Amino acid sequence: MVKYSDKEKLKGEFIVPEYMDAAFLTKPLEVKVLKEKVPKVGSKDVLVKIGAVGICGSDIHYYAHGHIGERVVQYPHIQGHECAGVIVAIGDKVTRFKVGDRVAVEPGVSCMACEWCKEGRYNLCPDVQFLSTPPVKGAFVQYLSHREDFLYPIPDTLSFELATLAEPLSVGIHAVKRGNLKPNSTVLITGMGPVGLMAIVAAKSFGANQIIVTDMEPFRLEAAKKLGATNAIDISDSDVSQMVSRLTGGHGVDMVIETSGNEKALESSVKLTRRGGTIVAVGFPPANHVPLNITHMLQNEIDLLSVYRYINTYPTAIEILNQVGNEVEHIITDKYTIYEIQEAMNQSYKNKEKSLKVMVYPNTK
Ligand SMILES: [Zn+2]
Ligand SMILES: [Zn+2]
DSSP, rough: OOOOOOOOOOOOOOOOEEEEEEEEEEEEEEEEEEEEEEOOTTTTTTEEEEEEOOOOOOHHHHHSSSETTTTTTTTSEOOOOOEEEEEEEEEETSSSSOTTEEEEEOEEEESSOOOOHHHGGGGGTTTTTEEESSSSSSSSSSSEEEEEGEEEOOTTTSOOOHHHHHHHHHHHHHHHHHHOOOOTTTEEOOOOOOHHHHHHHHHTTTTTTEEEEEESSSSHHHHHHTTEEEEETTTTTTTHHHHHHTTTTOOOOOEEOOSSHHHHHHHHHHHHHEEEEEEEEOOSSSSSSSOOHHHHHTTTTTEEEEEOOOOSOHHHHHHHHHHHHHHGGEEEEEEEEEEGGGHHHHHHHHOOTTSSSSETTTTOO
């Protein structure tokens, strides 16, 4: 494995070639780099030369299992949706960007015309085209065509790799906004995968005072502390409810953000939440049905909110990352070229003890 840095702009003239390298998922657990035509840009699209793409938990799920729920991969498929790069071509009706601008890519392009889009909840758009969610192809490519209104400028001080974290951070921001997190509150975040870790960054930025986190991997709990978790509980050797009770003077936390998708974590969050508090469910449990103590929730007016992707979070995410970039850099644990993508996927899939965010650089040889 080689170390790559993208601190500078991608080098070279912006001469767009006819063909590019793209990583195709050809069957479960198999990725091959093949030649693909560089996409044409529509009039409101820009062509982004991809600087970095982060591998997401959902990419790994499709990689290993070929589906998430009813969404099934149609092979060959291109994965990847957490990406950033530099604009190398623009459509004739593009007004917001010019060639040479560095951007973060918001992966879900919504119609902006349906009732949900008009309501401002464009994450619920039935026609959303979300990079890498089958059948839409993703960002493990050298050039990506994307509608300009789902691109955001990034400052020169923010590297492409850090800018890709705007995607998982967006989930955390949407969670704290939906849960209406108040300054000085106490938050419990369960599950310290990249989304849980980014939820720490979001909670901290939105003024949480005490951030308690849980996981069973010591490496992840350490990373959480570096990001600002005030208390890290290893669920393999401690009683979470006892610890939370002790840390909150017996009251429970103001908000639980559940990112692990573990049904036990969601189930037990009810009793860890303060009277009048809020549970925000982010992680998808393997089973569709999870038993919840509704009586306890009713008697204590505990709100349960669900989070699906995010809305209008990218500018905030970019600003936060630009401010705290150095403190979050350590979650990028592995770096690969696109030609090493098979290894990159396996690293993310298998090495839960040592790997957090695995980064792929499609334009680095
Ligand atoms: Zn993601
Ligand atoms: Zn829509």
